[in-house]
Amino acid sequence: MLLSDRVLFLDGEALVIDKPAGLPVDAPRDGSLSIENHLDLLRFGFKRWPLPVHRLDRDTSGCLLLARNPKAHGRFTRAFENREVEKQYLAIIDGVPADDGGTIDLPLAKTSTAEAGWRMVVDPAGKPSISHWEKLAVADGRALLRFRPETGRTHQLRVHAIEGLGFPLAGDPVYGRGGAKGRTLLHAERLVVSRDVKPPIIAEAPFPEAFAAMGFQPPEGAAPTRG
Template sequence: MLLSDRILFLDGEALVIDKPEGLPVDPPRDGSLSLENHLDSLRFGFKRWPLAVHRLDRDTSGCLLLARNPKAHGRFTRAFEGREVEKQYLAILEGVPTSDHGTIDLPLGKTSTAEAGWRMVVDPKGKPSVSHWEMIAVEGDRALLRFRPETGRTHQLRVHALEGLGFPIVGDPVYGRGGTKTRTMLHAERLVVKRDVKPSIIAEAAFPDRFAALGFSAPEGAAPTRG
């Protein structure tokens, strides 16, 4: 797997890759490969390795922004923290919502137990978490949704799907019925970061084959299917 073949956007300060599912952004405890093992191939003439600006879960594929210098990293990080970044995700749910669109506003907090480990839960005292959603298609007893999160909390869409809509994302091993051999069906399809002087960073990741394998087609206007 060559991440240099999965470039969605590239200029002097920014790089967006189509991260494959199964690749963690941060080095895992088990010592398996992560984004760090690929950073040297993403220098494209720069001496520094690019720096990830945000995180996608191991199972989540799609648009991942990296900064090519520390100043850009700081600006992009502030844009994410200030809710100035447009993000779109696709998810397949283990069920069909009763309406076709809406907004989920559920604050999230972290909990941990010795038996089950840590997870995110709805917590009135937690951090604000807002996700807008619309239903794109239905196949059998599953639905393809597009999420537009305003905030970027850990596991936000996974918890909002379960607690806000009543159905987990297909394959989710923590909040759904997935296991160790399944992949959570979540894909970061579009990312837009506005900049003061330079043109906006706009990246779109193709509809993944794993979604097509469950009977869904790419939404109208989406990039061609890709594994």
């Protein structure tokens, strides 16, 4: 697997790759591979390694933004913090919501126990968390959804799916019925970052093969499945 073959956007200050599912952004404690192991091949002529600006869960595939210099990293980080980044995700959930779309507004907080480890929960005293969603298709008792999160809390869409819609993301081993070897079916489909002088960063990741294997086709206007 060469991440240099999965570039969706590239210019002098930004790089967007289609991160494969199963590859973590941060180096795991067990010493297994992460994005860090691929940074040298993503320099594309620069002396510095590019640096990830945000995080995607290990299982989540799709658009990951990296900055090619420290100044750009700072600007992009502030854009995420100020909710100036347009993010769009595809997800398959284990069930079919009655409505065709809506908004989930549930604050989230982190909790931890010795028995179950840590997870995110709905908590009135937690951080504001807002996700807009629409139902795109139904197949075999599952639904393909498009999420447009306003905020970027840890595990936001995973918790909003189960707590806001009543159905977990398919394959989710923490909040759903997925096993230890399952994959949470969440995909960062589109990323748009506005810039003051330069044209905006616009990246769209191909429809995942894992989603097609569940009986779904790329929605209208989406990038086709990666060959």
